[in-house]
Amino acid sequence: MICVGKTGERFYSDAAAEYAKRLGGYCKFELREVSEARLGASPSAAEITAALADEYRRMKIPPRAYVVAMCVEGEELSSEQFAARIARLTVDGVGQIVFVVGGSYGLAEELKRAAQLRLSMGRMTFPHALARVMTAEQIYRALSINAGAKYHK
Amino acid sequence: MICVGKTGERFYSDAAAEYAKRLGGYCKFELREVSEARLGASPSAAEITAALADEYRRMKIPPRAYVVAMCVEGEELSSEQFAARIARLTVDGVGQIVFVVGGSYGLAEELKRAAQLRLSMGRMTFPHALARVMTAEQIYRALSINAGAKYHK
Numbered sequence: 001m002i003c004v005g006k007t008g009e010r011f012y013s014d015a016a017a018e019y020a021k022r023l024g025g026y027c028k029f030e031l032r033e034v035s036e037a038r039l040g041a042s043p044s045a046a047e048i049t050a051a052l053a054d055e056y057r058r059m060k061i062p063p064r065a066y067v068v069a070m071c072v073e074g075e076e077l078s079s080e081q082f083a084a085r086i087a088r089l090t091v092d093g094v095g096q097i098v099f100v101v102g103g104s105y106g107l108a109e110e111l112k113r114a115a116q117l118r119l120s121m122g123r124m125t126f127p128h129a130l131a132r133v134m135t136a137e138q139i140y141r142a143l144s145i146n147a148g149a150k151y152h153k
Numbered sequence: 154m155i156c157v158g159k160t161g162e163r164f165y166s167d168a169a170a171e172y173a174k175r176l177g178g179y180c181k182f183e184l185r186e187v188s189e190a191r192l193g194a195s196p197s198a199a200e201i202t203a204a205l206a207d208e209y210r211r212m213k214i215p216p217r218a219y220v221v222a223m224c225v226e227g228e229e230l231s232s233e234q235f236a237a238r239i240a241r242l243t244v245d246g247v248g249q250i251v252f253v254v255g256g257s258y259g260l261a262e263e264l265k266r267a268a269q270l271r272l273s274m275g276r277m278t279f280p281h282a283l284a285r286v287m288t289a290e291q292i293y294r295a296l297s298i299n300a301g302a303k304y305h306k
Contacts, residue, residue: 015165018164121275122276124232127290130168
């Protein structure tokens with residue numbers, strides 16, 4: 001999972017760390033943070049585009065990874081559908097999945113186009129520190145569902 | 154905001170408490186907890202229905218309040234649309250809004266029918282302790298948007 005920006009409040013970093021720990025039981029999970037590109041108080045569209053492109057470049061996403069871009073305009077899946085999608089990837093031999101959670105300006109268009117899946121967690125906007133907790137929880141939930149574990153009920 | 158069940162992990166109760174505190178700047182906010190009705194490991198549908206009805210009864214929702222039932226099958230609004238909805242209620246003279254977040258079996262059908270708004274935060278299932286943080290954050294975001302504050306950016 002690659003996240004842009006600071007972890008935010010302590011409770012959010014603690015929550016994300018907890019899911020990262022639990023995910024270790026199911027996969028080799030790594031949370032990588034990329035610093036948010038600096039922007040003034042009222043950046044222009046061009047400045048935002050350049051900042052997002054710079055963040056994308058610095059993510060250094062492995063070329064063969066399956067990329068899931070978390071974005072509000074993406075596909076909405078239920079937790080069960082999301083779990084099934086992950087299970088199918090594993091069957092198809094995908095060895096590495098990268099989930100990308102953007103910063104306050106979202107993700108570069110180029111990244112969203114390149115991603116194999118654009119995934120939406122609904123139409124509401126959440127602070128990115130909370131969005132990363134939600135994403136980590138859904139990954140954990142998906143792997144629990146696929147493992148037939150009790151957690152998800 | 155009325156929630157069913159325990160607050161869950163410390164980081165979730167801390168997060169909910171933080172939004173409760175911030176909401177105090179915009180409204181008289183109260184978080185009330187109702188204990189989850191006890192059920193066995195594999196309850197029947199009738200047992201679940203009875204448990205949810207019991208939880209609903211114990212919520213003691215004020216009769217004149219505007220009730221928002223948080224449920225996956227509800228209406229999906231963007232944060233801005235949700236804020237506009239809240240603003241309109243205020244104009245219409247609604248003095249009290251009750252948000253209800255259910256426990257692991259959700260909410261009583263009777264409650265959902267009686268609610269003025271069924272609100273969905275997307276198709277994914279989140280643990281109820283996280284759902285209450287998400288709900289509190291969205292209420293705070295809505296009131297910030299309506300106040301023209303910087304938070305929501």
